[in-house]
Amino acid sequence: MTSSLDYWTYGVVGATFALYIGIAIWARAGTTGEFYVAGKGIHPVSNGMATAADWMSAASFISMAGMIAYNGYGGSVFLMGWTGGYVLLALLLAPYLRKFGKFTVPEFIGDRYYSQTARIVAVICLIMASITYVIGQMRGVGVAFSRFLETSYEMGLYVGMAIVFVYAVLGGMKGITYTQIAQYIVLILAYTIPALFISLQLTGIVVPQIGLGANYIPPDGGEVTMTLLGKLDQVVTDLGFKEYTTQTMGNTVNMFAYTLSLMIGTAGLPHVIIRFFTVPKVKDARYSAGWALVFIAILYTTAPAVGAMARLNFIDTLMVQDTETTVHGLAAFEPQPYDALPEWFQKWEQTGLLVWQDLNNDGLVQYYNDADEAIAAEAAGLGYAGSEIFHGTADRLSAGPDRDIMVLANPEIAGLPNWVIALVVAGGLAAALSTAAGLLLAISSAISHDLLKSVFMKDISEKNELMAGRIAMAGAIVVAGYLGLNPPGFAAGTVAIAFGLAAASIFPALMMGIFYKKMNDTGVVAGMLSGLLVTLLYVFQHTGWFFIRGTEFLAPELGMSANWFFGITPNAFGVVGAVVNFAVAFAVAAFTAPPPDHIQHLVEDVRVPRGAGEAVDH
Amino acid sequence: MTPENRSAYWKANLRLLAILLAIWFVVSYGFGILLVGPLNQFYLGGYPLGFWFAQQGSIYIFVVLIFVYAAQMNRLDKKFDVDET
Numbered sequence: 247m248t249s250s251l252d253y254w255t256y257g258v259v260g261a262t263f264a265l266y267i268g269i270a271i272w273a274r275a276g277t278t279g280e281f282y283v284a285g286k287g288i289h290p291v292s293n294g295m296a297t298a299a300d301w302m303s304a305a306s307f308i309s310m311a312g313m314i315a316y317n318g319y320g321g322s323v324f325l326m327g328w329t330g331g332y333v334l335l336a337l338l339l340a341p342y343l344r345k346f347g348k349f350t351v352p353e354f355i356g357d358r359y360y361s362q363t364a365r366i367v368a369v370i371c372l373i374m375a376s377i378t379y380v381i382g383q384m385r386g387v388g389v390a391f392s393r394f395l396e397t398s399y400e401m402g403l404y405v406g407m408a409i410v411f412v413y414a415v416l417g418g419m420k421g422i423t424y425t426q427i428a429q430y431i432v433l434i435l436a437y438t439i440p441a442l443f444i445s446l447q448l449t450g451i452v453v454p455q456i457g458l459g460a461n462y463i464p465p466d467g468g469e470v471t472m473t474l475l476g477k478l479d480q481v482v483t484d485l486g487f488k489e490y491t492t493q494t495m496g497n498t499v500n501m502f503a504y505t506l507s508l509m510i511g512t513a514g515l516p517h518v519i520i521r522f523f524t525v526p527k528v529k530d531a532r533y534s535a536g537w538a539l540v541f542i543a544i545l546y547t548t549a550p551a552v553g554a555m556a557r558l559n560f561i562d563t564l565m566v567q568d569t570e571t572t573v574h575g576l577a578a579f580e581p582q583p584y585d586a587l588p589e590w591f592q593k594w595e596q597t598g599l600l601v602w603q604d605l606n607n608d609g610l611v612q613y614y615n616d617a618d619e620a621i622a623a624e625a626a627g628l629g630y631a632g633s634e635i636f637h638g639t640a641d642r643l644s645a646g647p648d649r650d651i652m653v654l655a656n657p658e659i660a661g662l663p664n665w666v667i668a669l670v671v672a673g674g675l676a677a678a679l680s681t682a683a684g685l686l687l688a689i690s691s692a693i694s695h696d697l698l699k700s701v702f703m704k705d706i707s708e709k710n711e712l713m714a715g716r717i718a719m720a721g722a723i724v725v726a727g728y729l730g731l732n733p734p735g736f737a738a739g740t741v742a743i744a745f746g747l748a749a750a751s752i753f754p755a756l757m758m759g760i761f762y763k764k765m766n767d768t769g770v771v772a773g774m775l776s777g778l779l780v781t782l783l784y785v786f787q788h789t790g791w792f793f794i795r796g797t798e799f800l801a802p803e804l805g806m807s808a809n810w811f812f813g814i815t816p817n818a819f820g821v822v823g824a825v826v827n828f829a830v831a832f833a834v835a836a837f838t839a840p841p842p843d844h845i846q847h848l849v850e851d852v853r854v855p856r857g858a859g860e861a862v863d864h
Numbered sequence: 865m866t867p868e869n870r871s872a873y874w875k876a877n878l879r880l881l882a883i884l885l886a887i888w889f890v891v892s893y894g895f896g897i898l899l900v901g902p903l904n905q906f907y908l909g910g911y912p913l914g915f916w917f918a919q920q921g922s923i924y925i926f927v928v929l930i931f932v933y934a935a936q937m938n939r940l941d942k943k944f945d946v947d948e949t
Binding site: 314321338341455459460474476491502505527528529533539540546853854 | 929
């Protein structure tokens with residue numbers, strides 16, 4: 247059955263894709279300079295907008311608000327981590343790297359540390375972090391396409407892989423930059439418009455940033471008695487979940503480490519750093535980071551409202567509460583019959599990301615936290631046989647809905663017009679595609695430019711270099727797609743691991759390269775390798791070797807339980823890797839020869855905008 | 865540019881970084897994580913204050929920090945005559 251929603255969705259998604267492809271063809275890259283850094287001719291505001299699109303991936307758009315919805319205050323690690331990193335990037339790296347004037351991050355590391363080995367190690371770190379990141383994107387693309395095409399998650403993923411392939415391989419950086427500006431506009435409209443509508447419905451205030459802190463207006467016209475956050479706290483605790491505004495993600499140490507990992511990972515991710523090579527001047531690099539954060543903050547300050555309101559609306563649809571009630575606990579809610587649920591529920595069931603199992607065969611949908619003993623006891627008294635909402639496949643069901651569907655389903659749950667729902671699907675795809683393209687570009691330039699051109703095949707022609715870059719992209723898509731079939735977590739969690747890897751390997755090398763003149767080649771290589779290995783080992787022992795399920799090992803005979811290191815989860819471990827990296831690098835550098843004089847002079851030149859090493863224009 | 869000048873420029877830069885990063889740390893890790901409990905006893909509209917810093921306030925302050933940095937560095941570049949022509 248083709249409904250009016252389907253026409254809207256095909257129409258909007260089709261129109262935005264036609265726009266991106268049109269721009270990509272119009273601005274097609276002719277030279278390697280254009281392919282990698284768009285010929286360095288991009289205005290700071292435009293660059294900021296493109297950086298924002300590049301940055302805000304499926305993890306930000308599709309996944310983050312869902313993570314906030316289910317982690318409440320604990321979700322703040324994503325909000326602070328993915329914005330605060332820009333402060334580090336702007337203050338500690340961007341202007342200096344621009345001054346240095348190179349194409350890629352490994353090129354900077356190779357030149358600064360006068361070492362091919364350092365450059366190759368940087369390429370390895372970059373590829374590990376970027377591929378992990380692309381897995382997270384593939385998960386987001388799979389979720390979006392599975393709903394859009396009303397098919398399984400796996401099928402959605404295959405379709406997504408094909409589109410990313412055509413799209414990223416064609417363009418190169420020049421095309422990508424202009425396309426990303428268009429994508430930013432699509433994704434920010436798609437994110438904020440539904441949020442405005444929903445904020446208006448629930449609080450009577452249009453601006454979601456204010457609505458989240460406003461009073462809750464009950465839909466049945468009842469009296470206004472509590473704030474939106476107060477209402478949410480009450481509803482979730484009545485259902486046995488943790489209180490929204492105080493729920494944490496692990497202990498305080500983990501919250502701290504998680505946020506810090508994401509922040510320094512932000513400043514170490516090659517596809518973001520590379521953007522600051524594309525502005526004309528050092529001055530522009532400083533402002534560009536600020537503009538990027540302005541455009542990012544529009545989405546990031548909206549996300550907490552989206553998460554909180556989606557959680558409330560989702561519960562409200564399944565478990566209706568009489569707003570006049572003074573009863574607390576499960577008895578305050580009336581489970582709704584499955585047959586009376588709105589159409590979106592069945593549509594999402596087709597994807598396997600939302601599953602209902604009628605455990606007590608009463609035809610009603612019960613949703614609560616059956617892991618909470620008091621609530622489970624009350625539920626048994628009411629004749630409930632457990633919470634009936636799951637996600638996953640029949641052989642492996644997990645409790646609750648898949649977090650990654652919350653943003654996409656949000657406008658449907660709130661009953662918004664079809665064109666808004668269609669816009670959100672287009673926005674989610676824009677977010678996933680723009681980031682996947684940026685990452686694939688970073689991977690391809692690392693392989694073709696840093697490995698082939700500089701190390702293995704010095705006389706490769708420009709044409710063959712471009713070809714090698716495109717082949718590398720295709721390989722990366724296949725690997726990421728395969729691992730995306732069984733991702734190590736929700737999109738945002740998977741992406742967090744990528745940040746941890748970047749934090750542990752690349753950020754310390756860049757920072758020491760600028761701020762510590764005496765850091766030498768052996769020190770940095772030892773630091774990067776130990777930071778990367780420590781982090782990978784900790785992540786893999788929890789999620790399986792190379793994220794392949796079933797190969798995870800924790801050694802109970804050594805007294806290791808899950809997250810054994812001060813309660814720090816693998817997603818948050820990058821900061822520990824970074825500390826190891828710094829410590830090892832300093833220790834090794836103290837016992838080996840300092841860098842030659844010309845390198846120390848080079849570092850001094852990088853520190854001033856004008857001077858001997860004027861920013862090179864490629 | 866004399867070596868003394870160069871080192872004075874770099875010191876001024878590092879001092880600016882220290883101030884801005886201190887603010888960066890206090891609003892996010894301080895107000896948003898370590899002190900979130902005590903701050904939540906105060907309210908900003910319907911937001912518990914610590915929660916607001918973690919999910920809204922720190923982000924606004926981050927944006928301001930970068931623009932302050934860019935403006936101050938541009939002034940510093942001119943003062944030491946190292947700005948780009």
